[in-house]
Amino acid sequence: MGSHRRLAPSGFARGAGAAAGFVSLAAAVLGAVPAAAAPHDDTRAEVDRLYEEAEKATEAYNKAEERTDALRRQVGTAQDAVARQQERINTMRDALGSLAGAQYRAGGLDPSLALLLSADPEDYLDKASVLDRISTHQAGELRELQQAMRDLARDRAEAARKLGELEKARKAVAAHKKTVEKKLAKARRLLNTLPDDRREAYGRASRSDRSELPGTPAASAASAASARAAAAFAAARSALGRPYIWGANGPGGFDCSGLTQWSYAQAGVALPRTSQEQRYAGRQIPLSEARPGDLVAYRDDASHIGMYAGNGQVIHAPYPGAPVRYDPVGMMPVSSVTRV
Known part of the structure; x- marks a missing residue:
């Protein structure tokens, strides 16, 4: 019986084995690249998420700030009404005081007038019997004073209520501000963990604040749907390169809705402050019909907004660290297009 010994590998076999081993090693190394890159990708995704949440909180802050401003005006109006009413009462008291003085000099003070000039005549004025002691003219004056x-x-109760609402609104503003600042700070910390090249490349390659780069819209706003849209578009173009500053509406810096509000203000059009309100500031149209100056709202909650610039692009204020610039209109899901 022959023996079944394992033959020694030939040179070819040894080479093939070495090659196979190299391939396996290379595959292992190449396979490790995505795994090494994944943490960076995860970091960028988390930064994107934080910026999105910060933007939503910024719009909530803008809405609360707008509410606070409105309440501040209402409080002022209510306090003015209180002051006017108090002045009117003081004038009426002075007039009735003169009447009381005349009655006293004539031989006595009418009890009803004496009570009127005391600290609290309201209870006595509610009693009909008082009207039997005074003339018809005096009764009319007393009723007028009572009213x-x-x-x-x-008016005082209304002013107090408005002040209470104002205080709640101020607390809401502070809470939203704190939320924004926390998320932005966390995003900055995460960005700082990326290698320099990845951090510098964080902005999408298609984004630019330079209108002369290929693919950006022509300088003319002649294709805008109206003269005011053309003027607003020209204003937005003039803001290219200015910084994103959350809660700001120009002219030195902007958040997303601040840019569109400011741009239309230069055209004489008053837009609401938040992106959610701006999406309803005109007639909604299909994206296919968008023209320069139209407002493009993003995400289902319209938490981001930009201005259509033609050639499939928008001008917008993207996020902290990124200037006002052009971006593809499809950079994120479009929820509506509004023609102001």
Whole structure:
């Protein structure tokens, strides 16, 4: 019986084995590249998420700030009403005080007038019997004063209510501000963990603040749907390169809705402050019909907004660290296009 010994590998076999080993090693090394890159990709995805959440909080901050401004004006109006009513009451008291003085010099002070000039005549004024002691003219003046005092009490209550709402609104503004700052700080810390080349390349390659680069819109706004849209588009173009500053509406810096609000203000059009409100500031049209100056809102909640610039691009304020610039209109899901 022959023996079944394992033959020694030939030179070819040894080479093939070495090659196979090299291929396996290369595959292992190449396979490790995505795994090594994955943490960076995860970091960029997390930064994107934080910027998106910060932008939503920024729009909530803008809405709360707008509400605070409105309440501040309402409080001022209510306080003015209180002051006017108090002045009217003081004038009426002075007039009735003169009447009381005349009655006293004539031989006595009418009890109803004496009570009126005391600290709290309201209870006595509510009693009909008082009207038996005074003339018809005096009764009319007393009724008028009584109504004025009730109006004053109402105005004071309204002013107090508005002040309470204002305080709540201020707290909401502070809370949203804190949320934005926390998310932006976390995003900055994450960005700083990326290698320099990846951090510098964080902005999409298609983005630019230079209008002369290929693919950017022509300088003319003649294709805008209206003269005001053309003027707003020209204003937005003039803001290219200015910094993103959350909560800002120009002229030195902008957040997304601040840029569109400021741009239309230069055209004499008052837009609401937030992107959610701006999406309803005109007639909604299909994206296929968009022309320069139209507003393009993004995401289902319209938490980001830009201005259509033609050639499939928008001008917008992207996020902190990125200037006002052109970007592809499809950079994120479009929720609506509004023609102001």
